[in-house]
Amino acid sequence: MGGDFAPRNVVQGALDCVRDPRCDFEILLVGQEDAIRAHLPAAVPANIHIRHTDEVVDMKDSVATALKTKKNSSMYRALEWHRDGEVQGFISAGNTGAMMALSTLILGRLPGVERPSIGTFLPSQKGPVLLIDAGANVDSKPSHLAQFGMMGSIYTELMMKRPSPKVGLLNVGEEESKGNDASIAAWPLLKAAPIHFIGNIEGRDILKGTADVVVCDGFTGNIILKFAESFPGLLKSKFYDYAAQGFVKKLWVGLIAGTIKKMIKDWDYQEYGGVPLLGVNGVSIIGHGSSTPRAITNMIFAAKHMVDRRVNETIREAMTSQQSTN
Amino acid sequence: MGGDFAPRNVVQGALDCVRDPRCDFEILLVGQEDAIRAHLPAAVPANIHIRHTDEVVDMKDSVATALKTKKNSSMYRALEWHRDGEVQGFISAGNTGAMMALSTLILGRLPGVERPSIGTFLPSQKGPVLLIDAGANVDSKPSHLAQFGMMGSIYTELMMKRPSPKVGLLNVGEEESKGNDASIAAWPLLKAAPIHFIGNIEGRDILKGTADVVVCDGFTGNIILKFAESFPGLLKSKFYDYAAQGFVKKLWVGLIAGTIKKMIKDWDYQEYGGVPLLGVNGVSIIGHGSSTPRAITNMIFAAKHMVDRRVNETIREAMTSQQSTN
Numbered sequence: 001m002g003g004d005f006a007p008r009n010v011v012q013g014a015l016d017c018v019r020d021p022r023c024d025f026e027i028l029l030v031g032q033e034d035a036i037r038a039h040l041p042a043a044v045p046a047n048i049h050i051r052h053t054d055e056v057v058d059m060k061d062s063v064a065t066a067l068k069t070k071k072n073s074s075m076y077r078a079l080e081w082h083r084d085g086e087v088q089g090f091i092s093a094g095n096t097g098a099m100m101a102l103s104t105l106i107l108g109r110l111p112g113v114e115r116p117s118i119g120t121f122l123p124s125q126k127g128p129v130l131l132i133d134a135g136a137n138v139d140s141k142p143s144h145l146a147q148f149g150m151m152g153s154i155y156t157e158l159m160m161k162r163p164s165p166k167v168g169l170l171n172v173g174e175e176e177s178k179g180n181d182a183s184i185a186a187w188p189l190l191k192a193a194p195i196h197f198i199g200n201i202e203g204r205d206i207l208k209g210t211a212d213v214v215v216c217d218g219f220t221g222n223i224i225l226k227f228a229e230s231f232p233g234l235l236k237s238k239f240y241d242y243a244a245q246g247f248v249k250k251l252w253v254g255l256i257a258g259t260i261k262k263m264i265k266d267w268d269y270q271e272y273g274g275v276p277l278l279g280v281n282g283v284s285i286i287g288h289g290s291s292t293p294r295a296i297t298n299m300i301f302a303a304k305h306m307v308d309r310r311v312n313e314t315i316r317e318a319m320t321s322q323q324s325t326n
Numbered sequence: 327m328g329g330d331f332a333p334r335n336v337v338q339g340a341l342d343c344v345r346d347p348r349c350d351f352e353i354l355l356v357g358q359e360d361a362i363r364a365h366l367p368a369a370v371p372a373n374i375h376i377r378h379t380d381e382v383v384d385m386k387d388s389v390a391t392a393l394k395t396k397k398n399s400s401m402y403r404a405l406e407w408h409r410d411g412e413v414q415g416f417i418s419a420g421n422t423g424a425m426m427a428l429s430t431l432i433l434g435r436l437p438g439v440e441r442p443s444i445g446t447f448l449p450s451q452k453g454p455v456l457l458i459d460a461g462a463n464v465d466s467k468p469s470h471l472a473q474f475g476m477m478g479s480i481y482t483e484l485m486m487k488r489p490s491p492k493v494g495l496l497n498v499g500e501e502e503s504k505g506n507d508a509s510i511a512a513w514p515l516l517k518a519a520p521i522h523f524i525g526n527i528e529g530r531d532i533l534k535g536t537a538d539v540v541v542c543d544g545f546t547g548n549i550i551l552k553f554a555e556s557f558p559g560l561l562k563s564k565f566y567d568y569a570a571q572g573f574v575k576k577l578w579v580g581l582i583a584g585t586i587k588k589m590i591k592d593w594d595y596q597e598y599g600g601v602p603l604l605g606v607n608g609v610s611i612i613g614h615g616s617s618t619p620r621a622i623t624n625m626i627f628a629a630k631h632m633v634d635r636r637v638n639e640t641i642r643e644a645m646t647s648q649q650s651t652n
Contacts, residue, residue, distance in 0.1 A: 125559070125560055125563045135498060138498060138505060138506040139506045170549060172464060172545055172548040172549065179464060179545070180465045180543075183545075202548075203550065203551065203552030203553035203554075203555075204552040204555055204556040205556075206553055206556070207553070207557065207559065207560040208556060208560075216549075217506075219498055219505070219509075219546070220546050222528075223496060223497075223498065223528070223542075223546060224550070224553060226529030226530040227529035227530065227533070227553065228529075229529075230529070230530040230531075230532070230533045230534060231533065233451070233534065234449065234533040234534075237451045
């Protein structure tokens with residue numbers, strides 16, 4: 001029921017998913033049954049199931065409202081069914097704050113994880129790089145940053161099939177001594193972690209692809225992510241300004257419009273679908289409120305991959321052996 | 327003597343400056359006289375003067391080295407002459423860390439300013455917006471953020487001739503209650519300051535031009551600035567990748583190469599020249615190490631404008647009346 005185009009886009013994404021030959025799993029649609037059925041064919045595919053819930057977490061609901069007064073919402077109930085083992089993963093295009101809070105509360109954290117965090121891929125000259133934390137937290141302690149590095153490394157290795165990914169700490173200088181208090185204290189923790197830590201990287205290194213995993217606090221990560229998402233808008237506006245300068249220029253821009261669109265498509269979150277909340281004891285994929293059916297389909301497959309590739313089990317093992325080392 | 331192409335580019339920039347009909351001032355070149363004269367014509371223009379200094383702050387020198395062991399460097403001596411009133415402004419393409427430390431130490435801070443900060447313009451859909459602090463500090467207290475807002479507002483108003491500029495606090499959400507500890511505490515201070523504070527803005531608002539002045543701590547600002555500077559590199563690399571896909575695509579990209587270059591030129595720091603260290607009791611403009619003669623010329627004019635438009639006097643008055651209000 002979550003998202004700006006719910007349940008239509010969510011249901012359509014699920015339908016597209018089960019029609020994909022790669023789909024070897026079943027989908028449980030949770031929400032108001034009538035609203036869901038309105039977007040399904042009369043003959044519902046055999047691997048789509050529906051379970052009715054009354055309430056809906058609104059996009060504008062506060063976390064407190066979602067937590068305390070909407071225990072029969074689709075989000076709350078679906079997460080409980082995930083916790084209870086009825087489903088192996090959960091995706092939603094709904095209220096992000098509520099998703100993070102309810103996922104953490106209901107699923108719990110993996111042992112040793114202090115703060116669940118959001119990992120999101122950004123484009124770079126060498127392919128996608130994972131930015132973690134992209135906004136699940138605001139103030140991050142050094143130990144949180146070190147855990148973001150470990151979880152991000154495992155997620156990138158297993159999901160992108162990139163062995164021993166390079167992990168960089170986003171900072172204002174390359175030297176170990178540079179940075180704010182949190183990043184200076186995080187450096188030795190990341191150095192000691194069982195990851196391929198390449199040290200500090202700077203803002204300019206993100207899009208160069210210097211690191212496969214970019215570790216930062218959620219405040220910086222959220223700002224970087226939203227800043228990056230706004231690049232295409234500026235680019236388009238520059239092209240329009242240019243086209244407005246005359247007929248010939250308009251013609252050029254018209255001719256290359258498709259090219260430009262294709263080239264900035266990398267920035268499109270829908271290519272990746274959603275972002276995982278890493279560190280919770282379950283698979284929780286958060287989608288953009290305006291997720292298209294295609295984004296939903298990708299999110300469902302991402303959840304399936306997280307299960308198949310044992311992301312959480314690997315994080316659990318790494319955190320446990322890290323704790324026994326300390 | 328500072329910068330990757332010193333003194334050649336610096337001297338050339340000064341020559342270009344005095345040849346500009348707008349130049350109604352004199353330039354003092356400070357450094358090793360022989361090296362400077364090698365790039366000047368035999369008949370030195372009447373409004374260019376040279377003063378010899380022996381030492382040079384190297385690009386790799388630590389701040390401590392520059393401070394303690396290079397008191398006869400061009401940077402150290404020029405700042406002393408600025409402090410003593412022999413010159414009204416100072417520019418350098420040299421070691422940024424040393425520039426900030428020596429400027430603060432030798433010139434001192436304006437009354438009421440706790441932390442000098444760097445303001446830099448970024449492109450937006452509505453023209454340049456000032457990002458402050460862009461990296462002079464790492465950990466910023468709420469009172470520092472409020473002062474960045476005041477100094478940035480005055481600088482933008484006077485230098486860009488934009489009356490009552492809109493000041494936004496860079497944050498992870500629009501609501502007053504959102505953010506990390508520092509930004510939550512800075513909100514009421516900015517609200518109470520004698521500026522046009524529009525509240526929190528998000529990463530996506532920077533390039534939209536929602537605010538004329540974007541206030542953030544120097545850690546976030548430095549990362550955002552360097553991230554933005556790397557954007558043209560990714561764009562070029564995407565175009566090359568596209569062109570490599572075949573002759574027709576290569577042709578398209580070739581045809582639009584000029585257009586693209588023109589459109590990403592906005593990102594070029596050389597258009598703006600250098601960045602001011604705001605809050606010191608003087609005019610100190612910091613240039614990129616690789617500054618071209620054109621960037622140097624722009625930096626000299628920027629210093630002149632800062633003097634003419636009474637930026638420091640205005641900051642001093644605002645800080646003083648703010649203090650007496652508190």
